[in-house]
Amino acid sequence: MKKEELLDLYSDYLISSFGQATATGLSALVGGSISHDRIQRLLASKERTSADLWQMVKPHVRAMQTDEGVMIVDDSISEKPYTDENDIICWHYDHSKDRMVKGINFISALYHSGGVSLPVGFSLIAKTEYYIDKKDGKRKRRSPVGKNEYYRTLLQQGVKNQIPFKYVLNDIWYGSAENMNFVKHTLNKDLVMPVKANRKVALSLADKQQGRYVRVDLWNPRP
Numbered sequence: 001m002k003k004e005e006l007l008d009l010y011s012d013y014l015i016s017s018f019g020q021a022t023a024t025g026l027s028a029l030v031g032g033s034i035s036h037d038r039i040q041r042l043l044a045s046k047e048r049t050s051a052d053l054w055q056m057v058k059p060h061v062r063a064m065q066t067d068e069g070v071m072i073v074d075d076s077i078s079e080k081p082y083t084d085e086n087d088i089i090c091w092h093y094d095h096s097k098d099r100m101v102k103g104i105n106f107i108s109a110l111y112h113s114g115g116v117s118l119p120v121g122f123s124l125i126a127k128t129e130y131y132i133d134k135k136d137g138k139r140k141r142r143s144p145v146g147k148n149e150y151y152r153t154l155l156q157q158g159v160k161n162q163i164p165f166k167y168v169l170n171d172i173w174y175g176s177a178e179n180m181n182f183v184k185h186t187l188n189k190d191l192v193m194p195v196k197a198n199r200k201v202a203l204s205l206a207d208k209q210q211g212r213y214v215r216v217d218l219w220n221p222r223p
Contacts, residue, residue, distance in 0.1 A: 069113030079103040
């Protein structure tokens, strides 16, 4: 079995497992035909990056890509409450739960075209720096690279990899003027993203030129 096939098997095992996933568990599942030592060597062989993911999915993307495709960028947290803390597995704010959780925070780029969706890039949030929080005086971790920078890097990499897409989709956490300008003017793509209710926008070029900015009711875009 090739490394790529073994990696696919291990990925399927992780997705389908309901309990604790281990190399020994996978070896037992396939009747010992693959030793747990071989799985361990594969996982320890090298750090997998977004470039490795792209090489795996590239032929599949080429088979389904269209000029009407969209690129969806989102971040998620895979909770690891019982794992020792390190640069990758650490505390992150979960907006869906409105609290801090311990786990792996990652940003992914998902390409969707013709009813098919494929991941084409990712970034792991590594909090390698320490600082003292001025509010509570506690020592905390932070990433030297902001999420918005990771967001723009993933989109730029998609363009560099010649993935055709018309729109960029993301949630409200990336709905900043800097990101909008980057997508529209740097990448020359259209975008669909919500903005916070307290933001002011110009509803037309004429409004912008005359300095008419208004707050927008998200259910009724006209003031």
